[in-house]
Amino acid sequence: MDEIDLRILKALRDDARQTHQDLSEAVGLSPTPCARRVRNLEAAGVITGYAARIDEAQIGFGFSVFVSVRLDRQVDDRLQEFEDRIRKFPEVVDCWLMTGSFDYLLRVTVRDLNEFENFLTGRLTRLSGVASLESSIPIRRVKNEATRLE
Structure with a gap:
């Protein structure tokens, strides 16, 4: 390059x-x-595709929450099961396997706090293997770069 x-x-x-x-x-x-x-x-796989950057708030999903997830066991089958299930939730737009005290960091986008509560209590906490969760609500985005190039 x-x-x-x-x-x-x-x-x-x-x-x-x-x-x-x-x-x-x-x-x-x-x-x-x-x-x-x-x-x-x-x-070469450097460019992996082309997409529009969409303002989530303009289409009704203006409420984001970061959720840290700790699993009860960090074994391959438990991690894979969690990842397979989380991919099916449209509310989860980003999911990262992490180091540190939590296993995963999710970015969840919803319409409002009520929808987040329903997602959290009705779906996320019911996944097998979830030991604990910690939610953080962002105040504002400070930087939004699609990719680092330098």
């Missing part, structure tokens, strides 16, 4: 909908070599 590839990635991170012509001008290449580099980055 060279400096031109990084410029391509930065430009696509900022606006993945731009034309190959605009992208090539932004990074200082002609369109054909620029398009070839993009295809190579896709084939």
Whole structure:
């Protein structure tokens, strides 16, 4: 990966909908070599896809909660079972296996506190293997970068 590839990635991170012509001008290449580099980055798995960044509040899911989860046992089958179940919950938009005192960190998006309570008490706490939970409500997002490139 060279400096031109990084410029391509930065430009696509900022606006993945731009034309190959605009992208090539932004990074200082002609369109054909620029398009070839993009295809190579896709084939190498550096670019894994393209997506719209959506304001969750604008579509009714403006309430986020971070939930730390501790399991009763940290064995492979218990971890796998938890991960399989959590993937099925549309409220959970991010899930990370963690080090430290908790096993997982979830970001849950819901309409309001009542919906979060229903999710927490009606679904999350009922998963087998969940030993404890700790919820934190964010006040405001300070930084929102899609990817680190430098």
